[in-house]
Amino acid sequence: MTTEYRAHFDFTIAFANGGGLTGEGFRLDLPGQDVTADEVGALLVAHLGLALVSDVALRDLRIVEEPHRGSRGVETRRDREERVIDLSHPIEAGLVTYPGLPAPTIAPHLTREDSRGKYAPGTEFAMDIITMIGNTGTxxxxxxxxxxxxxxxxxxxxxxxxxxxxxxxxxxxxxxxxxxxxxxxxxxxxxxxxxxxxxxxxxxxxxxxxxxxxxxxxxxxxxxxxxxxxxxxxxxxxxxxxxxxxxxxxxxxxxxxxxxxxxxxxxxxxxxxxxxxxxxxxxxxxxxxxxxxxxxxxxxxxxxxx
Structure with a gap:
């Protein structure tokens, strides 16, 4: 999995046509670990969608290994191989998903032992029954x-x-x-x-x-x-x-x-x-x-x- 980084800092932004903007404890996604303060400043301006910026001053800048949160203008570096990420909780007998709703039960319909008398030698199957409310697991x-x-x-x-x-x-x-x-x-x-x-x-x-x-x-x-x-x-x-x-x-x-x-x-x-x-x-x-x-x-x- 690709390692991701974010910048933590305070900032002051000045505009060429007057006025300014300040922020404390700001966090920003980074394209990598090796970035300069000027590059972080440019990413900040892009993320905020600002125009006519004359100066960006960062304070207490730290680069931290941390998952990205979706800052605009920063593309995550991809792994070479496609990844499939499982986002579901496994279901098993007795699982409590939502308090007060019944937990699933699992029982055999045909055991492997019983199936041996129904099929050719060396061939066996298991068939099971699950009883559950639709609101189970993910x-x-x-x-x-x-x-x-x-x-x-x-x-x-x-x-x-x-x-x-x-x-x-x-x-x-x-x-x-x-x-x-x-x-x-x-x-x-x-x-x-x-x-x-x-x-x-x-x-x-x-x-x-x-x-x-x-x-x-x-x-x-x-x-x-x-x-x-x-x-x-x-x-x-x-x-x-x-x-x-x-x-x-x-x-x-x-x-x-x-x-x-x-x-x-x-x-x-x-x-x-x-x-x-x-x-x-x-x-x-x-x-x-x-x-x-x-x-x-x-x-x-x-x-x-x-």
Whole structure:
């Protein structure tokens, strides 16, 4: 995997036509480790989209090995070989995905021992039965999950589920216990039309523990409306729910996104391994009629360099 670097610094920018801009504790993606202060300054101006800059002064500049967060104007150096990154939690008997929902059970229908009497010598099979709610592991919500007249899993167009241009927002340091909601302004620095937007909060590290159920980050109503207006294809999150489950019964993110035909994928994992830009996302459930939610094998494909 390619090592990525970011710059940490304070700055003062002066404009040729008067005025200025200052920032403290700013962080910026870098194309590599060996960059000068002047090069960091130029990247800062490009990232902020500024014009008529006369001077950039950086203070306390540090170059840190850290995953990129999606700064504009910086292209991640690619590995030579294509990578496929698994973003799904494995499903097993007894798995608790969402507190209060039943865990899956797995039982044999035909054991290997019993099959030996049905097939030729040396030939044996196992056939098993899994009983589970659709909201198990990493799963996708179709409009039918929220709306009685919405499209079910069988109605989904594979073109909206496979190989989607991916925009990952790495938000580990962008939320806190006092500010759990992901707002529109946090998502406003990119062209998102037609993309899969994946929200990497780091919450998946708690999956399978009691801590996973409380204090989880979520997408606010304003954030959801912004993504609808931006024309995204799919929204995924590595958290307990895309909505705030501790704010009462309202589910504005589900309501807005699924009404617009935007797929929702919850309980993702390993999103920190996916670059902010350049990957392709796939999450396709089986085509079940009259069903709104089902587990997916979600993964990101990161093209290599040639």
């Amino acid at each position: 799963y996708l919500d179709s409009p039918f999950h929220r709306y009685a007249d919405g499209g079910d899993l069988a109605s989904l167009d594979l073109r909206t589920l496979v190989g989607l241009r991916t925009e990952v927002f790495h938000l580990h340091d962008a939320w806190s216990a006092d500010r759990r909601g992901i707002e529109a302004v946090t998502l406003a620095d990119r062209d998102l039309r037609g993309s899969a937007v994946l929200l990497d909060t780091g919450w998946s590290s708690r999956f399978g523990t009691p801590e996973y159920a409380h204090g989880a980050p979520f997408l606010t109503e304003g954030g959801a409306q912004f993504l609808v207006d931006a024309g995204v294809q799919l929204v995924g999150i590595d958290s307990l729910n895309i909505d705030d489950t501790e704010g009462g019964g309202a589910r504005p993110a589900h309501t807005l996104l699924l009404a617009a035909g935007i797929h929702v994928v919850e309980h993702l994992t390993n999103l920190a391994a996916v670059p902010a830009r350049g990957a392709l996302f796939t999450a396709a459930p089986p085509a079940v009629r009259g069903f709104g939610t089902f587990p997916v094998r979600a993964f990101a494909t990161v093209p290599g360099s040639h």
